Amino acid sequence: MKLPAIVHKFSSPRNFYVMSGKLIPWFAWPCLILLVAGLYYGLIEAPADYQQGESYRIIFIHVPSAWMSMMIYMVMAIAGAIGLIWRIKMADIVASASAPIGAAFTFLALVTGSLWGKPMWGAWWVWDARLTSELILLFLYLGFIALQASIEDPRNAARAGAVLALVGVVNIPIIHYSVEWWSTLHQGATITKLDKPSIHISMLIPLLLMAVAFKLYYAASVLMRARSELLKREQNARWVREIVANES
Amino acid sequence: MSISEFFHMGGYAVYVWSSYGLAFVVMLAIFIKPVLTRKQIIRELRMKYRQQERQQQDNAQAEN
Numbered sequence: 001m002k003l004p005a006i007v008h009k010f011s012s013p014r015n016f017y018v019m020s021g022k023l024i025p026w027f028a029w030p031c032l033i034l035l036v037a038g039l040y041y042g043l044i045e046a047p048a049d050y051q052q053g054e055s056y057r058i059i060f061i062h063v064p065s066a067w068m069s070m071m072i073y074m075v076m077a078i079a080g081a082i083g084l085i086w087r088i089k090m091a092d093i094v095a096s097a098s099a100p101i102g103a104a105f106t107f108l109a110l111v112t113g114s115l116w117g118k119p120m121w122g123a124w125w126v127w128d129a130r131l132t133s134e135l136i137l138l139f140l141y142l143g144f145i146a147l148q149a150s151i152e153d154p155r156n157a158a159r160a161g162a163v164l165a166l167v168g169v170v171n172i173p174i175i176h177y178s179v180e181w182w183s184t185l186h187q188g189a190t191i192t193k194l195d196k197p198s199i200h201i202s203m204l205i206p207l208l209l210m211a212v213a214f215k216l217y218y219a220a221s222v223l224m225r226a227r228s229e230l231l232k233r234e235q236n237a238r239w240v241r242e243i244v245a246n247e248s
Numbered sequence: 249m250s251i252s253e254f255f256h257m258g259g260y261a262v263y264v265w266s267s268y269g270l271a272f273v274v275m276l277a278i279f280i281k282p283v284l285t286r287k288q289i290i291r292e293l294r295m296k297y298r299q300q301e302r303q304q305q306d307n308a309q310a311e312n
Contacts, residue, residue, distance in 0.1 A: 043268075044254070054258035058267045065271070104278050112267040119263055217275065224282035231289050235296070244293045 003086055011090040013230050014239045020223040027223070031216035034209050042206030049203075056203075058116040063191075064211040066109035069137055070172055072102035072218060076144070077169045080162030090226070092158035093233070095165065096148055097225035101218055103141035110134060121185060129178035130186035133171055140168040154233065 009015065042060035049056040076098040083092035113131065114124045125131065144161050151157035174181075179188045191197045197204060234240050257264040 048258060053260060055260035055263055057257070057264050061267050061271045100281075101278055104274050108271055108274055111270060115263045115267045119260055217279070221279050221282065224279075224286070228282050228285045228289055231286070231293065235293055240293065241297060244290055244297060247290050247294075 008088070011088050013089065013234050013237070016090050017227055017230055017239075017243075020227055024220050024223050027216045027220035031213050031220060034213035034216065038206050038209035038213055041202075041209060046202050046206055052120060055116060055119050058112050060206050060210050062109060062112040062116060063207060064214040065105045065112060066134065067211060068214050068218060069102060069106040069109050069134070070175060071215070072098050072105060073137060073140070073165070073168070073172060075222075076102060077162075077165040080158070080165045083158050084162045084166075089233075092154070092162075093226045093229050094222060095158065095161060097222050097229060098218075099141055099145050099148075099161075101221055101225075103138060103145065105214070105218075106134065106138040106141060110138065126185050128184040128186050129182040130175065130184050133175040133178050136171055137168075137175060140164070140171060144168075 010019070038060065042057060046057070048054050076095045079091045079095040079098065082088055083095060110131075113134075117126070118124050144164050147164055148157040148161045151160055176189075176192075178184060179186055190199050191204070191207070199207070231240055231243070255261060255265075
């Protein structure tokens with residue numbers, strides 16, 4: 001299948017650099033505003049939980065981080081596949097730039113889960129299906145990063161990384177459905193189910209604010225990473241020379 | 249809710265604040281890293297381009 005010419009035009013390195021530069025503030029500032037609002041509603045406005053007391057406030061970090069860990073993985077795998085099939089350099093760069101951010105969110109999901117688990121379950125860690133599959137996700141990210149770092153040719157590195165990312169996609173539905181397929185200590189889905197969310201609106205609002213803020217955060221930071229990488233890879237192009245010359 | 253109650257978090261202060269603190273540190277680091285990388289790349293490229301220009305001038309002089 002051939003892509004329309006316009007896709008190639010807009011995914012050209014130069015266009016990507018210019019457009020993403022304009023987009024970043026539109027992601028970063030709303031992100032900051034939503035973060036402040038989310039923290040206010042999450043830490044101050046939302047009442048304590050009737051069973052968990054104040055400790056449940058960890059979910060406002062934990063749940064959005066866990067969602068991001070899976071969403072970023074899917075972006076990484078899809079971008080990798082696009083790079084593999086249509087040889088779009090920008091897609092390869094987005095895949096590579098996503099990996100450290102995804103790994104960071106996976107790490108946050110695991111650690112904040114642990115910090116919640118200790119007072120609530122009485123254990124920092126249990127080998128439950130949800131926790132174990134999320135830990136495997138962290139290893140997939142780290143494996144992707146290590147694999148790409150070990151291959152010098154950027155095109156080969158992108159190809160190998162994309163294949164690894166695509167194979168690892170099988171873990172995503174396992175993470176999502178783990179709480180249904182196995183009897184886990186980890187609770188089931190509260191928000192992402194067809195039924196009405198079983199969470200009170202006063203707690204749902206900060207959760208969603210944080211979730212959207214995290215998505216915008218990812219959008220801004222993946223573009224920032226991609227732009228740096230672009231300058232390095234395209235350093236012999238005339239437009240990069242112009243940018244470097246204009247930078248004070 | 250008083251300020252001290254807020255920081256006390258109903259006895260879960262250690263868990264709640266270390267979660268928020270860690271998230272803050274990690275997200276800040278992830279955000280700052282590309283800013284620093286970009287500055288460094290621009291610095292390196294500027295040196296590289298200058299060197300290339302100098303070399304070109306030298307070559308031109310050598311030909312004359």
